Amino acid sequence: MIKQVGKYFIFLGTLFTNRESFRTYVQLFIDESVKIGTDSVLLISIVSVFMGAVTTIQTAYNLVSPLIPDYVVALVVRDMVLLELAPTIIGIIFAGKVGSNIAGELGTMRITEQIDALEVMGINSASYLVLPKLLATLFTYPLLVVYSAFLSLLGGYVAARFTGVITPQDYTYGIQYQLNEFMITFAMIKAFVFAFIISTISSFMGYFTTGGALEVGKASTSAVTNSVIAILAADYLLAQLLAEFLAAV
Amino acid sequence: MIKIDNITKRFGDKEVLKGISAVFKPGQVNMIIGASGTGKSVLLKCIVGLEIPDEGSVLYDDRDFIRANRNEQIEIRREIGMLFQGAALFDSKTVEENVRFPLDVLTHMPMDEKQDRVNHVLSRVGLENVNHLMPSELSGGMKKRVGIARALVNNSKYLFCDEPNSGLDPQTSILIDNLIKELTEEYNTTTVVVSHDMNSVMQIGDYIMFMYEGHKVWDGAKEEVLDAKEKAFNDFVFANHLMKVLKEQMG
Numbered sequence: 001m002i003k004q005v006g007k008y009f010i011f012l013g014t015l016f017t018n019r020e021s022f023r024t025y026v027q028l029f030i031d032e033s034v035k036i037g038t039d040s041v042l043l044i045s046i047v048s049v050f051m052g053a054v055t056t057i058q059t060a061y062n063l064v065s066p067l068i069p070d071y072v073v074a075l076v077v078r079d080m081v082l083l084e085l086a087p088t089i090i091g092i093i094f095a096g097k098v099g100s101n102i103a104g105e106l107g108t109m110r111i112t113e114q115i116d117a118l119e120v121m122g123i124n125s126a127s128y129l130v131l132p133k134l135l136a137t138l139f140t141y142p143l144l145v146v147y148s149a150f151l152s153l154l155g156g157y158v159a160a161r162f163t164g165v166i167t168p169q170d171y172t173y174g175i176q177y178q179l180n181e182f183m184i185t186f187a188m189i190k191a192f193v194f195a196f197i198i199s200t201i202s203s204f205m206g207y208f209t210t211g212g213a214l215e216v217g218k219a220s221t222s223a224v225t226n227s228v229i230a231i232l233a234a235d236y237l238l239a240q241l242l243a244e245f246l247a248a249v
Numbered sequence: 250m251i252k253i254d255n256i257t258k259r260f261g262d263k264e265v266l267k268g269i270s271a272v273f274k275p276g277q278v279n280m281i282i283g284a285s286g287t288g289k290s291v292l293l294k295c296i297v298g299l300e301i302p303d304e305g306s307v308l309y310d311d312r313d314f315i316r317a318n319r320n321e322q323i324e325i326r327r328e329i330g331m332l333f334q335g336a337a338l339f340d341s342k343t344v345e346e347n348v349r350f351p352l353d354v355l356t357h358m359p360m361d362e363k364q365d366r367v368n369h370v371l372s373r374v375g376l377e378n379v380n381h382l383m384p385s386e387l388s389g390g391m392k393k394r395v396g397i398a399r400a401l402v403n404n405s406k407y408l409f410c411d412e413p414n415s416g417l418d419p420q421t422s423i424l425i426d427n428l429i430k431e432l433t434e435e436y437n438t439t440t441v442v443v444s445h446d447m448n449s450v451m452q453i454g455d456y457i458m459f460m461y462e463g464h465k466v467w468d469g470a471k472e473e474v475l476d477a478k479e480k481a482f483n484d485f486v487f488a489n490h491l492m493k494v495l496k497e498q499m500g
Contacts, residue, residue: 073437120409
């Protein structure tokens with residue numbers, strides 16, 4: 001375990017040494033951003049809308065009290081979406097979709113000697129293959145989190161409007177009520193950290209695959225499992241660190 | 250010229266290569282042969298730097314590859330072309346992009362010039378009008394030919410081929426062998442081929458090195474193969490029916 005962690009950090013170091021020229025990475029970055037970001041939009045849209053709608057309905061049914069104003073439902077939904085649902089739950093889904101794809105792609109390249117081919121040409125294969133994925137994930141994931149938060153709140157609005165659990169006026173008032181802007185910063189910090197975790201762990205698992213098709217499958221599974229565990233651990237640590245700051249401001 | 254000296258490689262307690270030395274000359278096809286599991290591919294990986302030998306040296310025209318710093322190693326590597334066993338073409342790129350890849354990443358050549366070079370090497374390996382096909386649309390023999398084109402597009406001084414005939418029918422094998430031989434002579438490359446196919450060895454091999462259990466057991470020209478005395482080498486050579494017939498005919 002400790003050996004693997006050490007190997008992971010050495011691997012991260014190799015991403016930034018003996019890089020190719022900047023122009024080489026530009027097109028790769030664009031391609032990866034499309035593959036990682038744009039291709040995830042549909043899945044994230046569907047999940048986000050339903051996540052917001054379900055959260056609104058369930059919160060409304062659990063906050064039935066004459067002492068609690070209706071707009072509090074929207075306020076709870078907003079805080080949940082910004083602090084947890086958009087960055088973390090979408091992160092877990094993203095790890096499943098993108099993480100397994102990265103590990104599978106790199107694992108297949110490893111067992112079919114495509115990575116060796118790059119090395120023989122004198123190209124730093126780790127940097128050439130992984131750095132664009134890392135940068136593309138760091139660029140696209142925070143955008144997807146913002147998009148997911150917007151759609152979740154929209155999904156909540158639609159649910160409120162069509163089920164009548166709260167009025168649309170209460171909902172729009174609630175999601176704006178006493179908004180602490182640091183929550184958005186907090187969500188973005190989480191998004192960057194989770195993007196880094198997903199891309200690097202998945203790449204690490206795929207890059208060091210040995211064997212055949214079976215091992216590529218195992219690498220994909222490990223990539224998702226380890227990324228999810230790391231996301232949850234990082235989520236807890238960030239919650240500890242940043243929630244205190246959030247309370248202070 | 251590539252000179253390897255006393256190459257030794259261990260994986261844990263197991264010594265896979267036991268002090269192998271040889272000289273591979275330019276303009277000729279140097280063949281490393283032996284049964285499966287004798288360390289041929291590990292030796293090739295040590296020569297091209299995919300494995301680091303525990304002892305010994307690899308000299309590319311008197312430049313010590315193993316002890317060179319990272320930049321010097323990269324410089325040497327950029328003179329190397331390699332055909333992998335499964336061709337190792339990049340799945341997500343077309344034939345043209347695969348062949349152009351070393352030029353795209355390693356040079357600042359104008360696009361027109363790169364295109365000319367790609368078309369030239371593709372026609373040289375007998376592949377025209379396949380530029381826009383994906384590797385998945387190619388046959389095994391075509392993949393190998395694209396692999397050779399990619400290995401040579403950057404005017405490589407050293408060409409390595411790992412089992413170039415594996416998985417190919419006899420006719421395509423001969424075609425690939427002839428191509429390797431012709432290109433070696435045409436570009437004066439130092440070519441090293443790992444193989445266990447005796448037909449291929451006798452057809453294109455200029456210098457032959459036989460490995461057995463991590464040792465170099467025999468080396469010499471193909472004309473000397475039938476006169477070799479080493480038992481392990483003879484067992485390997487005459488396991489091939491045609492070689493056995495040839496030996497009987499020659500008495």
